[in-house]
Amino acid sequence: MTQSVVHTGQSLRLTGVSKSYGSFRALEPTDLDVAAGEFLTLLGPSGSGKTTLLNLTAGYVEPTAGEIRIGERDVTRLPARHRNIGMVFQNYALFPHMSVGENVAYGLSVRRLPKPEIARRVGEILSLMRLDGFADRAVQQMSGGQQQRVALARALVIEPDVLLMDEPLGALDKQLRRSVQLELRRLHQKLGRTTIYVTHDQEEALVLSDRIAVMDGGRIQQLGTVDDLYDRPVNAFVAGFIGESNLLPVRVLSASGGQASVDVEAFRRTIAVDAAPGTAAGEPARLLLRPEHVELDRNGEGVAAEIVEVIYLGELTQLTLRLESGQTLAARQITDRALRAGARVHVTWKPGHVRAVPHSPSKPTKTEKADA
Amino acid sequence: MTAAGTHTQPKARAALLSRRHAETAFLLGPALVVLALLFVVPLARLFSLAFIDPAGPFATFGVLAESAVYRQVMWNTFVVAVMVTALCVLLAWPVAYVLSRLEGVWFGIALYGVLFPFWISVLVRTFSWMLLLERNGPINRLLMSAGITEAPLALLFNNVGVLIGMIHILLPYMILPLYGAMVRIDRRLLLASDGLGASLVDTFRRIYLPLCLPGLAGGATFVFLLSLGFFITPALLGGSNAITLSMLIASFVNDRLAWSLAAAGSLALLAIVLVLMGLAARLLPIERGLFAR
Numbered sequence: 001m002t003q004s005v006v007h008t009g010q011s012l013r014l015t016g017v018s019k020s021y022g023s024f025r026a027l028e029p030t031d032l033d034v035a036a037g038e039f040l041t042l043l044g045p046s047g048s049g050k051t052t053l054l055n056l057t058a059g060y061v062e063p064t065a066g067e068i069r070i071g072e073r074d075v076t077r078l079p080a081r082h083r084n085i086g087m088v089f090q091n092y093a094l095f096p097h098m099s100v101g102e103n104v105a106y107g108l109s110v111r112r113l114p115k116p117e118i119a120r121r122v123g124e125i126l127s128l129m130r131l132d133g134f135a136d137r138a139v140q141q142m143s144g145g146q147q148q149r150v151a152l153a154r155a156l157v158i159e160p161d162v163l164l165m166d167e168p169l170g171a172l173d174k175q176l177r178r179s180v181q182l183e184l185r186r187l188h189q190k191l192g193r194t195t196i197y198v199t200h201d202q203e204e205a206l207v208l209s210d211r212i213a214v215m216d217g218g219r220i221q222q223l224g225t226v227d228d229l230y231d232r233p234v235n236a237f238v239a240g241f242i243g244e245s246n247l248l249p250v251r252v253l254s255a256s257g258g259q260a261s262v263d264v265e266a267f268r269r270t271i272a273v274d275a276a277p278g279t280a281a282g283e284p285a286r287l288l289l290r291p292e293h294v295e296l297d298r299n300g301e302g303v304a305a306e307i308v309e310v311i312y313l314g315e316l317t318q319l320t321l322r323l324e325s326g327q328t329l330a331a332r333q334i335t336d337r338a339l340r341a342g343a344r345v346h347v348t349w350k351p352g353h354v355r356a357v358p359h360s361p362s363k364p365t366k367t368e369k370a371d372a
Numbered sequence: 373m374t375a376a377g378t379h380t381q382p383k384a385r386a387a388l389l390s391r392r393h394a395e396t397a398f399l400l401g402p403a404l405v406v407l408a409l410l411f412v413v414p415l416a417r418l419f420s421l422a423f424i425d426p427a428g429p430f431a432t433f434g435v436l437a438e439s440a441v442y443r444q445v446m447w448n449t450f451v452v453a454v455m456v457t458a459l460c461v462l463l464a465w466p467v468a469y470v471l472s473r474l475e476g477v478w479f480g481i482a483l484y485g486v487l488f489p490f491w492i493s494v495l496v497r498t499f500s501w502m503l504l505l506e507r508n509g510p511i512n513r514l515l516m517s518a519g520i521t522e523a524p525l526a527l528l529f530n531n532v533g534v535l536i537g538m539i540h541i542l543l544p545y546m547i548l549p550l551y552g553a554m555v556r557i558d559r560r561l562l563l564a565s566d567g568l569g570a571s572l573v574d575t576f577r578r579i580y581l582p583l584c585l586p587g588l589a590g591g592a593t594f595v596f597l598l599s600l601g602f603f604i605t606p607a608l609l610g611g612s613n614a615i616t617l618s619m620l621i622a623s624f625v626n627d628r629l630a631w632s633l634a635a636a637g638s639l640a641l642l643a644i645v646l647v648l649m650g651l652a653a654r655l656l657p658i659e660r661g662l663f664a665r
Contacts, residue, residue, distance in 0.1 A: 060566075080563070081566045081569050087568075097583060110565075154568065158569060
């Protein structure tokens with residue numbers, strides 16, 4: 001690793017940043033703190049505001065309100081060209097009339113750096129991205145994966161304070177995507193550059209991120225590590241978006257101090273569970289029970305159910321259960337040949353494995369205008 | 373069965389191929405015959421006239437080259453064509469840009485605004501300009517009443533009139549290819565350039581302009597070639613004060629019945645055009661810009 005390439009990014013702070021297009025709120029007032037060198041993913045369905053948030057950070061879109069700081073600099077009203085950011089677009093946006101080398105050199109050459117320094121830095125980054133010898137190629141001659149690396153090299157060579165990536169693997173096929181994910185992670189660990197990464201693919205987010213911001217309806221629903229999001233989702237949207245989940249409608253009888261007493265209609269019983277903040281008596285709520293936490297008891301304990309579907313996945317078996325209430329439940333078990341469709345079982349769970357979460361129906365949103 | 377199949381296959385393919393050739397020839401035949409009889413043969417006849425002057429095979433070219441008047445006419449033709457092309461580029465650029473950014477109804481209105489003149493004959497439009505540009509025409513009266521000039525300007529029967537009329541008629545040929553190039557430019561390329569720290573001037577000079585170049589070159593070639601050979605508009609608006617090569621050729625044929633000179637003039641015009649096109653194709657990095665999606 002040569003010294004000149006190592007250059008940790010800056011911290012990023014958004015305070016009360018929002019964006020409206022006419023009467024349409026693409027992004028509700030949002031606070032976000034990203035530490036220097038952190039890899040943060042914005043994860044959400046299309047129209048959730050994640051691309052708007054990225055474009056605001058890049059400077060392609062001006063916020064309606066709020067303040068954006070990169071390190072100590074207030075960049076709120078600064079256009080992208082003065083922010084020192086590195087942007088990787090979904091379709092890469094490589095300049096079609098330039099060679100690979102010219103594309104990568106572009107950011108340095110518009111900074112009027114001396115030619116020998118440009119050549120040296122372009123050479124370094126190309127070899128870091130395993131693109132040695134491709135400098136004179138036309139970008140059209142490169143494969144999708146190679147183009148992706150060229151786009152990344154072009155963004156990294158200017159030593160950006162923040163690296164921004166907008167679904168950069170969206171155009172790659174599934175197998176390639178997997179290997180590029182691992183490569184991106186290695187690269188981030190090596191360079192330690194502050195990175196904001198936009199995706200709608202939760203697996204990608206889990207592989208890459210230090211922290212994930214789950215977005216929906218123009219706001220960050222929850223910001224946290226993978227563990228936070230998986231084990232302690234704050235609402236039904238996050239619980240449903242991260243991993244697989246059973247979300248059963250419940251009536252909250254009482255709630256206080258992270259505990260709640262809920263009436264679970266599907267189980268035909270009232271149970272005491274851990275509750276996410278915001279769970280309150282009378283408010284719509286869901287009970288979260290992950291498929292791998294569903295336990296089957298053949299001694300008659302628990303909620304009676306019938307196995308209606310069995311899918312062997314090798315080591316694991318995916319089951320669909322129908323409870324007596326008619327509600328279906330997904331379960332995942334270590335493969336056991338005794339589990340057959342039609343068998344009667346009883347469903348149980350460990351107290352720590354069920355959680356009450358507010359329902360929080362996501363706001364209906366129009367198509368994200370800035371989804372460029 | 374299979375052995376027979378593999379044997380007959382190449383044969384069948386060859387038969388199919390020759391049938392294809394026959395079909396192609398059959399379909400192209402009539403057009404080729406018409407083209408040969410009505411274009412190639414007359415053109416060859418015409419050009420051959422240039423070499424059969426009684427004074428010698430190259431005497432006509434000598435006359436053209438030695439006469440100061442003819443050289444002046446050729447130079448004037450060239451200057452007018454260059455000026456028309458340059459002014460068309462300047463005027464077409466903003467129109468094409470706006471066109472490439474408009475959507476829906478406004479795009480439709482703007483596009484028809486550009487195309488509308490095509491529906492009116494060149495002759496009618498040129499006569500209209502004669503009325504407008506007259507000594508006592510509306511334009512001069514407007515300029516005088518606005519106090520911009522004291523005496524009426526000479527807008528007609530000189531190069532000014534020729535330029536105005538030709539630009540008006542040729543502008544769409546510049547706008548449309550330029551629009552075609554601009555509308556294909558991915559806006560994200562401009563955002564990428566901006567994000568990489570390029571000033572607006574750099575983004576224009578190094579990204580936008582090169583990607584517009586194929587359209588620009590195409591439009592400029594159209595306009596330049598059309599204005600080199602333009603006849604009606606220069607003849608009506610320029611008159612005897614602004615003679616172009618096409619007017620000279622017409623006068624060789626109509627007034628002097630000097631067919632060999634007319635043929636030589638046509639050949640010279642064609643040669644100039646071919647040389648310029650060859651140079652343009654060689655000098656402009658058009659192919660690189662063509663990769664723009």
